Amino acid sequence: TKDAVTLQPADVIILDGVYSSRPELADIIDLTVLIEVPDDSARRKRLIARESESYMTNWHSHWDDAEDYYFRKIRPSSSFDLRVFSE
Numbered sequence: 840t841k842d843a844v845t846l847q848p849a850d851v852i853i854l855d856g857v858y859s860s861r862p863e864l865a866d867i868i869d870l871t872v873l874i875e876v877p878d879d880s881a882r883r884k885r886l887i888a889r890e891s892e893s894y895m896t897n898w899h900s901h902w903d904d905a906e907d908y909y910f911r912k913i914r915p916s917s918s919f920d921l922r923v924f925s926e
Contacts, residue, residue, distance in 0.1 A: 857906065860914060873919040880926060 860871040876882055887895050910916055
């Protein structure tokens with residue numbers, strides 16, 4: 840068994856991921872940042888190289904509708920404190 844460890848609170852905690860800024864978390868988040876990248880970004884190319892084109896096609900056939908709904912109805916991009924556009 841491991842001994843319990845007590846840590847002091849951090850001054851800054853960064854949450855990453857599309858659902859990390861859900862409205863239910865608004866009372867504990869001070870700043871929300873949305874980083875928007877185009878579909879043909881280096882990030883997407885790295886994912887395709889790592890996961891394969893067929894995997895990414897299958898993933899997006901399930902994910903895209905949910906993500907579109909989330910950003911249209913739950914958390915529109917205009918509701919973030921800061922929006923960053925990247926290539």
